[in-house]
Amino acid sequence: MKVVVATDSFKGSNSSRRVCEAIVSGMKRIYPRADYHIVPIADGGEGTIEAVLEVTSGTMKTIRVTGPLGKNVDARFGLLPGGRAVIEMAEASGLPLVDEQERNPMLSTTYGTGEVIKAALDAGCRELFIGIGGSATNDCGVGMAQALGFSFLDKAGKELPFGGGALSALDRIDASKADPRIADLQVTVACDVNNPLCGPKGASRTYGPQKGATEAMVKELDAALAHCAEIIERDLGPSIAELPGSGAAGGLGGGLVGFLDAELQTGIDAVLSILRFDELVKDADLVLTGEGKLDRQTVFGKVPAGVASWSKKSGPIPVVAVVGDIGEGFEAVYDVGIDAVISTVNKAMPLTEAMARSRELLVETGERVARIMKIGSLLPGE
CATH class of the missing domain: 3.40.50.10350 (Glycerate kinase; domain 1)
Structure with missing residues (x-):
């Protein structure tokens, strides 16, 4: 039996x-x-890396990356058999990494999460599972994409600085130097919220205050995300503004779709998928x-x-x-x-x-x- x-x-x-x-x-x-x-x-939140590694006989890796406010932090990710990796964005870009009095989604970045993704690519991974709960950011995943070679330019042709506040100055996206390995990358995102990117139920309005945003910041960040979504659709193709789940993790859900052609799934479905639970339960x-x-x-x-x-x-x-x-x-x-x-x-x-x-x-x-x-x-x- x-x-x-x-x-x-x-x-x-x-x-x-x-x-x-x-x-x-x-x-x-x-x-x-x-x-x-x-x-x-686990359901895609904290502890998912350990749970997945236990079942898959994977290995834990720790690297030094850019934290939410630019300071270096240690971030872990799991390498799994078959060229797969499991990543928790909170390891590199999470709210617990920022002291409460320093929280500021106008400045915080997902760049470190992009560095973890790059490390997984360097390790030969071509299939990623990414849990995106617990973020300190509101930058639509732009920092993540910058770490992978995308350029986000203002009208003067200068690269945007880190943070959600800078997105209002975005004029164009240059993907010519993006990591070519992205084309063959399969990304599954654990996302347990249905918030769109912008508006009353969007990333800034719903989650911005807990990340340190004032009412004035919320309005500015919401407008910046809407503007960023327009440029992404114009320059890259995907329409993410109204996509359910695009507002997760300060817009990282939408950014992963827009920049890496990711698939958003509920956390438990994403976990069971990477565990290949259908094979485990067979017979x-x-x-x-x-x-x-x-x-x-x-x-x-x-x-x-x-x-x-x-x-x-x-x-x-x-x-x-x-x-x-x-x-x-x-x-x-x-x-x-x-x-x-x-x-x-x-x-x-x-x-x-x-x-x-x-x-x-x-x-x-x-x-x-x-x-x-x-x-x-x-x-x-x-």
């Missing part, structure tokens, strides 16, 4: 791997000889997934919903969600491929106790799942 265990972390208590291992430990009490496949999962007899709390929001791009959906693509594989807490509206998950939901909590207890005993409860739940399975195998068919 092949069992795939692919869960998110239980935040505050156990990592994805520890959750998976605990569930398997419990199941082995009943099915000790089953073929278990542990697949720790599985059972899939177990889970997260700390499962409720009506789970169907909107959370790990259990993604795992269930991808599993069902491979056939009528039963999918069970093991969760710490079952919230309101959880029944919606039955419509996306989850067949049963089982909580680890086996009696009334405070959250602090449940978290402290998380591994113990996960092991017990794994055993309960296996016992229910054994009963099912003894029942007559319909």
